Amino acid sequence: MAKTMAVNAGSSSLKFQLLEMPAEQVIAQGVIERIGMDDAIVTIKYGADVQGERLIGHLEEDDEHVTLSKNGKGKKYENVLAIKDHQQAINFMLQKLTDLGIIQDFNEITGVGHRVVAGGEWFNHSVVVTDSVLEKIDRLADYAPLHNPANAMGIRAFQKLLPDALSVAVFDTSFHQSMPEENYLYSLPYEYYTRYGARKYGAHGTSHRYVAARAADMMGKDLSSLKLITLHLGAGASITAVKDGKSLDTSMGFSPLAGVTMATRSGDVDASLVYYIQEREGLTNDEMLTILNKKSGLLGLSTISSDMRDLLDVQDTNDHAKLAVKIFVNRIIKYVGQYIAEMGGVDALVFTAGIGENSAPIRQMIIDRLSYFGIELDTDANQTRGQEIEISTSSSRVKALLIPTNEELMIARDVEALK
Numbered sequence: 005m006a007k008t009m010a011v012n013a014g015s016s017s018l019k020f021q022l023l024e025m026p027a028e029q030v031i032a033q034g035v036i037e038r039i040g041m042d043d044a045i046v047t048i049k050y051g052a053d054v055q056g057e058r059l060i061g062h063l064e065e066d067d068e069h070v071t072l073s074k075n076g077k078g079k080k081y082e083n084v085l086a087i088k089d090h091q092q093a094i095n096f097m098l099q100k101l102t103d104l105g106i107i108q109d110f111n112e113i114t115g116v117g118h119r120v121v122a123g124g125e126w127f128n129h130s131v132v133v134t135d136s137v138l139e140k141i142d143r144l145a146d147y148a149p150l151h152n153p154a155n156a157m158g159i160r161a162f163q164k165l166l167p168d169a170l171s172v173a174v175f176d177t178s179f180h181q182s183m184p185e186e187n188y189l190y191s192l193p194y195e196y197y198t199r200y201g202a203r204k205y206g207a208h209g210t211s212h213r214y215v216a217a218r219a220a221d222m223m224g225k226d227l228s229s230l231k232l233i234t235l236h237l238g239a240g241a242s243i244t245a246v247k248d249g250k251s252l253d254t255s256m257g258f259s260p261l262a263g264v265t266m267a268t269r270s271g272d273v274d275a276s277l278v279y280y281i282q283e284r285e286g287l288t289n290d291e292m293l294t295i296l297n298k299k300s301g302l303l304g305l306s307t308i309s310s311d312m313r314d315l316l317d318v319q320d321t322n323d324h325a326k327l328a329v330k331i332f333v334n335r336i337i338k339y340v341g342q343y344i345a346e347m348g349g350v351d352a353l354v355f356t357a358g359i360g361e362n363s364a365p366i367r368q369m370i371i372d373r374l375s376y377f378g379i380e381l382d383t384d385a386n387q388t389r390g391q392e393i394e395i396s397t398s399s400s401r402v403k404a405l406l407i408p409t410n411e412e413l414m415i416a417r418d419v420e421a422l423k
């Protein structure tokens with residue numbers, strides 16, 4: 005059966021998932037971290053149904069081993085070795101998939117879908133990668149300097165090793181291209197939009213698109229008839245108003261720095277304050293951007309951690325942690341309120357990503373604050389983690405749904421659709 009690989013290439017890492025399509029069955033997933041270093045780490049998880057039982061325990065090299073998962077069904081391959089670039093990382097990974105019996109031959113992989121962060125106004129849906137598409141992804145590096153070059157590198161490396169596989173680009177921004185101009189334009193001189201594309205593009209589009217479609221399925225309604233607010237709350241967080249199945253507005257902006265408070269990103273800040281701090285502290289533009297992207301958010305406010313779990317653990321005894329959680333929840337409430345007003349109502353709130361899928365207390369804090377518009381939490385159902393479930397009561401006028409996101413599946417489906 006044809007296999008499709010969903011790829012997320014970062015500057016020093018590469019995540020992948022290999023799916024049997026159209027069965028949509030995940031047969032392996034993994035990550036290569038620290039690409040470019042002498043101690044790169046390769047992890048591949050695969051299931052018991054993979055052909056051919058393999059050695060469990062240490063293989064010949066010290067750092068290379070395969071372990072069985074607790075339930076005995078899954079296996080995990082791990083290795084630490086020198087990997088100089090993405091090309092070598094992908095070559096090693098494909099070879100290892102073959103050695104482990106997950107694939108018999110590279111040619112079984114007939115499609116590769118790549119997550120691309122910035123698609124600008126050029127891409128409002130996923131596309132087959134051509135030379136002109138690649139050139140545009142390169143040019144869009146201005147909008148996502150840390151991501152697009154790495155995404156393009158991943159695409160080129162796969163094309164070299166799997167020249168016959170269909171190569172597809174799936175953009176984080178595509179879903180939000182449906183926003184009307186009153187939502188995507190900043191109140192800046194219009195010429196900056198025409199000259200530089202200075203506007204809101206949003207992000208996490210593949211995740212918002214996936215959970216919105218799943219929400220409609222769970223509700224037994226047509227997506228085009230619903231008003232949804234999808235809350236992707238992970239290390240990066242964004243909130244989207246989905247009306248008639250389309251993104252109407254979203255909290256991230258020109259870049260993924262805008263919107264709600266995130267793990268280390270500030271979210272919305274008065275632009276003049278940035279200049280004020282930069283001048284007082286004598287910071288360069290890059291240093292200021294690093295503070296806004298890497299040292300702000302939950303980490304900056306709490307001074308102790310960017311991880312919501314750590315903050316919830318100590319919020320009763322640590323005022324900074326408590327404040328960070330309070331601000332995180334409050335920013336979300338404000339966006340939800342805005343989007344209810346913009347859509348003229350809401351049928352369901354959808355929680356997804358690390359915090360949204362796993363944190364019952366955060367979901368409860370958000371929903372309790374929104375009870376005025378007819379949403380009522382089922383506190384038992386809300387204890388669920390990481391699986392699809394309705395967490396509002398049966399009498400709740402507005403539904404609350406927990407839906408684990410699955411960007412890889414969405415990428416694989418887009419590849420299938422373009423075959």
Ligand code: AMP
Pocket residue numbers: 237238239240267310311312313316357358359362363364
């Ligand atoms: P993501 O970016 O979607 O992988 O989400 C990662 C974030 O999810 C982490 O930084 C944690 O803050 C958060 N997270 C994961 N599990 C939990 C949990 N059980 N409770 C609260 N936050 C969690």
